Amino acid sequence: MSEPIAPAQEILGAHRVFDVARIDALEATLNPLNGAKLLNVGSAGHDFHAFGNHYFLPLSELWFSWSNTQVTMRYPEDGMLRLRLWHGGKGATCRGRETHLVTADKAVLSTAASDVDFAAGFGQICWRVHRERMERKLAILTDRSLSALNIDATLDLTAPQSAMAMQILGCMTRWIDNAGTNQQPVFLAELEQAFITSLASVGAVGGTSLLAASAPKAAPFQVRRVEAHIEANWDKPITIEDLVEVSGASARSLFRSFKESRGCTPMEFARRLRLQQARQMLEHPQPATTVSEVAFSCGFGDLGRFAKDFHRAFGLRPSELLARHRVLAVVA
Structure with missing residues (x-):
């Protein structure tokens, strides 16, 4: 047996x-x-x-x-x-x-x-x-019309691009195993999107050469449309499909122009907005406010990653900020 x-x-x-x-x-x-x-x-x-x-x-x-x-x-x-x-x-x-x-x-x-x-x-x-x-x-x-997808491939998981896709998949499975009742559709939807994009870049699904091809720049107004869309929907999953529809530009053109003009990708911009929202919630806590509650409500499913990103952005841990403003509330 x-x-x-x-x-x-x-x-x-x-x-x-x-x-x-x-x-x-x-x-x-x-x-x-x-x-x-x-x-x-x-x-x-x-x-x-x-x-x-x-x-x-x-x-x-x-x-x-x-x-x-x-x-x-x-x-x-x-x-x-x-x-x-x-x-x-x-x-x-x-x-x-x-x-x-x-x-x-x-x-x-x-x-x-x-x-x-x-x-x-x-x-x-x-x-x-x-x-x-x-x-x-x-x-x-x-930004290409594709014929029916027929794939029959063996993936070398030691290759850097494959390893990245597997890291994202591992993050998804660990989150699912540990989430319990803390279901975070924003976090999971964007993690899945990152996995699919990463898998496409491996080349087994025919994406490498097309993703690497040059793309024209998106117009400034198209970048502003995307920025406004993310600002209005930071608490929802930000998908590539939505950004393409809002801007009227191709995904590769949009991501290239957004990075050049804003210094980050649209997804990184959404993360920054969510960190700012989390900071505001921690600076104005309710009696029952916790760091995990704030992280989850702002779309962060990985508490360890949230704490690191928060510290990198603001120079202190979220727990420190929450404790500081709880003391200030008592004094006031």
């Missing part, structure tokens, strides 16, 4: 969608969820155990799956783009006659039908997005 998965290894643990102890229940459970069919199961006797966790992001979704015995599942071509990542044990993705190991250094990105082999104790993270959504996102990012 394989050892059960250690709690520290599991992700999305609060979002269990199936947990089966019978082989005959596995396909019956999985097929309605993602179209998977059971091809093969190793010898497990009465000790069989498999489970899956699932979380819907604003545009995409995350899965974590694990089995204590060898299982091979077939996933159909269903209009989804899938990124499969290792999370312990040994596993592989088979497409036609090709077999690609999923390891700590190699991931598989594909829109094709494939068979996934779970060796005993293999844990898999799978990020899924509708192909049409990825096509629209790439069209916005590159």
